[in-house]
Amino acid sequence: MNKIFNKSSESMSELSDKSVNLMVTSPPYNIDINYGNLWTSGKKQASKGHKYKDNIDEEEYRSMIKKVINETKRVLKDDGQIWFNIKNRYSKNEIIPPFWIMDYFKDMTLKNILIWKFDWGGSTNKRFCSRYEYIFFFTKHKKKYTFNLDEVKIPAL
Numbered sequence: 001m002n003k004i005f006n007k008s009s010e011s012m013s014e015l016s017d018k019s020v021n022l023m024v025t026s027p028p029y030n031i032d033i034n035y036g037n038l039w040t041s042g043k044k045q046a047s048k049g050h051k052y053k054d055n056i057d058e059e060e061y062r063s064m065i066k067k068v069i070n071e072t073k074r075v076l077k078d079d080g081q082i083w084f085n086i087k088n089r090y091s092k093n094e095i096i097p098p099f100w101i102m103d104y105f106k107d108m109t110l111k112n113i114l115i116w117k118f119d120w121g122g123s124t125n126k127r128f129c130s131r132y133e134y135i136f137f138f139t140k141h142k143k144k145y146t147f148n149l150d151e152v153k154i155p156a157l
Contacts, residue, residue, distance in 0.1 A: 005020070009025060009027075009068040009071060009072065011067075011071060012071045012072075012074070012075050015075045016075070017074055017075060018075065018076065018077050018078065018080075019075055019077070020072075020075045020076050020077060020080060021076075021077055021079075021080050021081075021146070022080060022081055022082075022083070023072045023075075023076060023080070023081070023082045023083070024082075024083045024085075025068065025072075025082075025083075025084055025085065026085035026086070027064075027065055027068060027086065028054045029054065029086070029087055029089055030054055030055065030056060030058075030061040030089060031054060031055075031089050031090070032054060032055040058091070062100070065101065065104070066104050069082075069084075069101075069104045069105065070104075073107070073108070073140070076140050077140070078140055078141055078144070079139075079140065079141050079144045079145050079146070080139070080140045080145070081111075081137065081138060081139045081140065081145050081146075082105075082108070082136075082137075082138045082139075083135055083136070083137055084101065084135065084136040084137075084138070085116065085133055085134070085135045086098040086101060086133065086134055086136070087130065087132075087133040087134065088130055098134055101136065102136070105136070105138050108138040108139060108140055109138060109139045109140075109141070109142045110136065110137070110138055111137045111138065111139055111145075111147075112135075112136075112137040113134055113135070113136055113137070114134070114135040114137065115132050115133075115134065115135075116132060116133045116134070116135055117131060117132045118131055118132070118133075119131060
C-alpha cells in the first residue's frame with residue numbers, strides 16, 4: 001500500500017529507517033513570500049502569511065534544507081530516490097543559483113537535472129524574470145532504482 005507523508009520534513013521521526021521509496025519535495029524558496037493559511041476548527045480564517053515566513057537568514061535556510069535532506073536519506077530505502085524542486089533566488093541584488101544543494105547529496109548519485117519551464121510568475125524591470133525551476137533527480141544506489149520511462153514520457157507530436 002502506498003502512503004504519502006504530507007507533514008514537515010524537518011523531522012520524520014514517525015517514519016522508520018529505510019521505509020520510503022520516493023521523496024518529492026519543493027521546499028520554501030526563501031524569497032520573502034508568506035505561506036500558509038490560518039485554520040480554526042477546520043475552517044480557513046485568513047490566508048497568506050500565517051504559517052511560514054519565507055525570509056530567514058541564509059545560514060538558517062540552508063540548515064533547514066539540510067535537515068530535510070538528512071531525514072529523507074535516513075528514511076529512504078537503499079534503492080530509493082529523491083526528486084528535489086528548487087529555483088534560483090534573488091538576494092542582495094544578485095542571483096543565487098540552487099546548485100549549492102548538491103553539496104548535501106555527495107553520498108547519492110545525480111541522475112538528471114530537469115528544467116521545469118512555465119509561463120507564469122513575477123515580473124521585474126531590472127532583469128529578465130525566471131520562468132523555470134530546477135528538479136534534481138538523485139538515487140541512493142548508483143544502479144538499483146526504479147525508473148518507468150513509459151509511464152512518464154510524453155509522445156512527440
